Amino acid sequence: DGGITQSPKYLFRKEGQNVTLSCEQNLNHDAMYWYRQDPGQGLRLIYYSQIVNDFQKGDIAEGYSVSREKKESFPLTVTSAQKNPTAFYLCASMGWNTEAFFGQGTRLTVV
Amino acid sequence: GENVEQHPSTLSVQEGDSAVIKCTYSDSASNYFPWYKQELGKGPQLIIDIRSNVGEKKDQRIAVTLNKTAKHFSLHITETQPEDSAVYFCAASISRYGQNFVFGPGTRLSVLP
Numbered sequence: 421d422g423g424i425t426q427s428p429k430y431l432f433r434k435e436g437q438n439v440t441l442s443c444e445q446n447l448n449h450d451a452m453y454w455y456r457q458d459p460g461q462g463l464r465l466i467y468y469s470q471i472v473n474d475f476q477k478g479d480i481a482e483g484y485s486v487s488r489e490k491k492e493s494f495p496l497t498v499t500s501a502q503k504n505p506t507a508f509y510l511c512a513s514m515g516w517n518t519e520a521f522f523g524q525g526t527r528l529t530v531v
Numbered sequence: 532g533e534n535v536e537q538h539p540s541t542l543s544v545q546e547g548d549s550a551v552i553k554c555t556y557s558d559s560a561s562n563y564f565p566w567y568k569q570e571l572g573k574g575p576q577l578i579i580d581i582r583s584n585v586g587e588k589k590d591q592r593i594a595v596t597l598n599k600t601a602k603h604f605s606l607h608i609t610e611t612q613p614e615d616s617a618v619y620f621c622a623a624s625i626s627r628y629g630q631n632f633v634f635g636p637g638t639r640l641s642v643l644p
Contacts, residue, residue: 462634522574
């Protein structure tokens with residue numbers, strides 16, 4: 421089954437802790453994206469990558485980091501520098517001339 | 532930069548009625564306008580999209596219209612069904628690629644049986 425998988429579905433972070441959200445796709449897509457979703461707001465772009473070993477900041481990159489060592493994988497680390505990390509995080513991938521496919525999301529809560 | 536507004540924020544309709552959601556955008560260079568449906572606890576899914584060289588596009592019960600002069604586009608759902616209940620997002624982009632998407636804040640549609 422082709423698709424994009426995010427894990428975990430729910431994640432709890434203590435103050436001052438870094439956490440990493442996983443995103444894997446087997447669609448052979450070159451481009452991958454991370455979005456943050458807050459209640460009553462649209463999706464906001466955190467980081468994106470159009471090719472392996474290259475990524476760019478989106479609109480709200482502060483407090484986040486990413487890597488793109490493999491085409492299939494684009495993990496997002498929420499660092500302790502992110503002051504308000506509680507949100508729903510969505511990963512997406514896109515191929516040449518395809519729509520954007522989204523994962524099922526990870527809900528991150530600070531405890 | 533691009534700014535996308537979306538109205539209404541919530542919409543309730545009776546099953547079988549039509550629903551209309553409207554979006555406006557600010558950047559006249561935008562030329563790609565997708566609509567996404569997001570069910571509770573899931574990621575958004577593309578339901579229809581339109582490019583700026585087309586004024587209207589239809590797919591069964593769903594249609595999108597675009598007015599480039601006025602910089603607004605609308606989603607029309609006819610013969611609504613309970614499974615249409617979800618949050619709908621519009622987006623505008625100067626290209627098809629995700630890094631350029633600016634999303635509207637979303638509309639929560641409830642279809643009442």
